[in-house]
Amino acid sequence: MAVKDVVALGGHRVGAGNPTVLAGAPVETADADAVRLLRLAGAAVAGIARTDELAFALSGANAHYGMPPNPAAPELxxxxxxxxxxxxxxxxxxxxxxxxxxAGSVRVPASVCGLYGLRPTHGAVSLDGVLGLAPSFDTVGWLAADPGVLHAVGDVLLPPGMPVRPGRLFVVAPPGSAERGTTSAREGPVEVAARLADALDVRLVVGPMREDPDAAALLAAFRAVQAAQAWRLHGPWITAHPGALDAEVEARFRVGATIDADAERRAERLIAEGRARLLDRIGADTWIVRPATAGPAHPRSAGREERDTWRQATLACTVAASAYGLPSCVVPTAPAALAAAGPADPRPAPVGVAIVGPPDADRALLAAAVALGRSALT
Structure with missing residues (x-):
């Protein structure tokens, strides 16, 4: 396993994508709980892998260490x-x-790199030994090229429980998001959901359902709570180390200093009310299938405006599961469809599809990912 540089490994320091953090960090005396459990199950650590600074970005662009490659789409x-x-x-x-x-930090890379990835139900996996960002939304997540590996990790890290099977799949494809980047050689949410419905023998519904009457208000509330919590965790360090963070990242943190307690409570209330409405609407037997990101990843050469536009559109895809603490499993589009494009028709850049379930449906989502992986081979 490659371990993100916010997760403790005994004998190493957590650098969180920033050289000043790394220089001042103590050597960890023990593994984070998730690492410890995976090692006990037979996993080995291949290395510590990069992260955006303090895990507060979605592009993978790090001003200090550069951008990791995207082998599935080298220009992105x-x-x-x-x-x-x-x-x-x-x-x-x-x-x-x-x-x-x-806010999507496992699901977004999974989508744009052509991988499987899981954000579990909030609180389902221990965060002990993990550097936090916004505790109300933080989760340990994981990604893999093989859905069987994704499932095996869930067997180790997730609490025991009966799988929550869907009675129906509801497909949401917001206009102007991921379907804008689709081509004839790539599946979209409807096609993936149809394969999944066939594999699970459940009803498929396609429609314009929205998770909240005002999606923009939900995003604003989420960002307010996230920023306020992130500033409480990291604001003192940022204040004591002026200029240590990239300016864009620091500006994102400093938004939290402007959010007072009343504004944070109002945002928390809006999120709680939206969650209750959604769960009442879908019940315990509906899964939502939707784009995982706002199209393919942005170019490595993109300027700030292009990056921000992509980030905001992608947050619109990811924020509901984050705000409401729901499990979300990203699956890549069918390998057969991607492989169909030859040299004269370049392979399209990956765009994943997210399956969002009710609380504690994690194991069933992982089983669904395995079923989809098998269906892509037939």
Whole structure:
């Protein structure tokens, strides 16, 4: 496994993608819980992999250490903030990428690197030994090229429980997001959901359902709570080390200093009310299938405006699962469809599809990923 540089490994320091953090960090005396459990199950650590600074970005662009490659699309970024583990897995240097997902930091790299990735139900996997960003949304997540590996990790890290099978799949494909980047050689959410419905023998519904009456308000509330919590965790260090962070990343953190307690409570209330409405609407037997990101990753040469546009559009795809603490499993489009493009028709850049389930549906989502992987081979 390639381990994101926010997860403790005994005998090493956590650098969190920043050389000043690394220089001042103590040597860890023990592995993070997730690493310890995976080692006990037979996993070995291949190396410590890069992250966006303090895990507060989605592109994989690090001002200090550069951008990890995206072997699936060399001209594009690998996504972040679990950028290094995704690159290592996509390059065949590791079977498993272990990282964290707060706003999409496992799901985004999985999508744009053509991998499987899971953000588990919030609180399902121990965060002991993991550097936090926003505790209300932080999760340990993982990604792999083989859905069987993704499932095996879940057997180790997830609590025991009966799989929550769906009674129906509801497909959401927001206009102007991931379908904008599709081609005839790539599946979209509807095609993936149809394969999944066939594999699981469940009903497929396609429609314009939205997770919240005002998706923009949900995103704003999520960002307010995330920024406020991130500033409480890291603001004192940032204040004591002026200029240590890239300016864009520091500006993102400093938004949290402007959010007062009343504003944070209002945002938390909006999120709680939206979660209750969604769970009441879908019940315990509906899974939502939707684009994992706003199209392919952006070019490595993209300027700030292009990066920000892509980031905001991608957050619109990822934030509901993050805000509501729901499990979300990203699956790549069918390998057969990707392989169909020859030299005269370049292979399209990967765009994954996310399957979002109700709380504690993690094991069933992983089983679904394995079923989809098998169906792609037939």
């Amino acid at each position: 970024v690998s996504g972040g903030s679990t950028s290094g583990p995704a690159a290592a897995v996509a390059a065949g240097l590791a079977d498993l990428g272990l990282g964290t997902d707060t």
